[in-house]
Amino acid sequence: MKAATPAVKSGDAALAFRALADTSRVEILRILAGGERCVCELAATLGLSQPLLSHHLRTLREVGLVRVRKEGRWMHYALAREGVAECHGVLDAVLEHHDASTRLGRPGCC
Amino acid sequence: MKAATPAVKSGDAALAFRALADTSRVEILRILAGGERCVCELAATLGLSQPLLSHHLRTLREVGLVRVRKEGRWMHYALAREGVAECHGVLDAVLEHHDASTRLGRPGCC
DNA sequence: TTGACATATAAATGAATATTGATATAATAA
């Protein structure tokens, strides 16, 4: 079986994974999975300094893993489903391809 | 709804994502998804210098995304399904939690 | 044993990143 040309380029995926390569940012995604939060809520929950949190949020924003909505002086951050789904999809494809080829790899099966 | 305590700690996930935060390493995983490969095959496919490739493989090994099998002077690298599945699972949980809470977020629905 | 080959490790360097502290902006309240 030939591997199909992947929908997401490895470079793009790596970029998104780099944004996930930090404990606080994974935490942020997990919190935002529960719904939109303003920066101050995130700061309170995570116990990060405000500039540091702001920096992490920017990193996540830049690769499209979260989105912002401004409301007065509050910034409300929310999960960007598509972005997360893209990373998820890359791993999904790897697992599926792997499962498919290991099935094939066992002679006599199927 | 309350978020369940995640099965994989954010720190561990971040560590694995860090290993994925490189174009070559994502490529390696994609190749290995098709089955075991020896280092020289990977080197030929990816066009990386031998020491650089070796370094990337070590990074992937250290976080449990690939495994090695020695055979004479050849090292055969293979995908470590569990490791990949763990990363996949973290994103999966985020997406599921998100979907669940956005459904709840729409009043009148369900 | 010698040599060739496959792979790993070490050291060095430059680039990218995290973190902090200080400051800026922008919106609201007094």
Add this chain to the structure above:
DNA sequence: TTATTATATCAATATTCATTTATATGTCAA
């Protein structure tokens, strides 16, 4: 207007990471 609050950015430093070159290890063949 001035003060206050929420957030972002900037500059500086420390740390981590990718890459290269050189060298080491281990295995096989002659």
